[in-house]
Amino acid sequence: MKPVLIFLIGSAGSGKSTIGKKLAAEHHFCYLDKDVVCNTFTGKLLEAQGYSPHDRDGNTYYLDTVMDLEYETLLNVANDNLQLGRSVILDAPFVGYFRESDYINHLVAKYEWQSVLPVVLRVDVNVDVLQQRLKSRGLERDRWKLDHWETFVQGIQANTCMWENIEVISVDNSSDEFDLTHLTALLPMSAAMSS
Template structure:
């Protein structure tokens, strides 16, 4: 089977990490969470330039300078695994890249993904459930979202993934527990032998 790169997208608190880890475990994929890969370094970069280490939303220095570095790092690590024949789940919002219709074409060309299948799995969630989950996790980087909740929700609704040349699958993760049968059913590949 050709290696697959799954772009796991959705708002903060939608359960992307849970979904990503379930998929990675079931299908023996490499799981890459942008927060784990980049957060410590990003925090130091922000702090050394006079910003809070948790400042992301609404911070132009982050969006103009740091964000691209984070995603380049994440994708470089993913590509190393893909070139070794290992499928990868990328747990990151990618919101800043949604409007670039050619984004996937550009990645295919940059990394020479001739034998790599890219697909998007968009995790959706009811906004009231989203707020409860974010309150429960109590992360400092969510402070801006709570202070600007209507703006945050509006940005989620307005920022649609416009990428061309890629299959976009959707999974509603509003339930208290993940519907595993539904999740695994929508993915277009079968687990390696012995992992059923």
């Protein structure tokens, strides 16, 4: 059975983490959250350059230097698990790579993932619900998003994943209730996850 690699994408506050953790627990996937894997070293790198440890949105140093390090670290950890035959959920925005149509092909070649089944699970949410969730969770890293709401929403709407050779499954997470069984049935590897 091929290990599955889920690229769990969606806006901050869309509920990616909740969905990812439920899927991982139900199907015994390795769950990797970019913030958990990378926030400590990212914060230190930003502070070393005189920035707030939360200063990512619009920060040129973060975008040009740190972001690629974060994703390389995340993907290296994922690869170790995939090489052991363990399916993985990657909880990370990946927005900075959406325009690279050959992104998945590049990863497959770099990590030799010929025996891996990649899929994108995109979590969508109503913008009013999203704004309320970001306000409610009260995280410092969301301040820029809330202070520049129209710009943030326009960015979400403009950022379409252009990756080739990968199936994209969309799920609306605007409701307070989430049907994990329905989601599992939507995923093309549901038979593999249940075995």
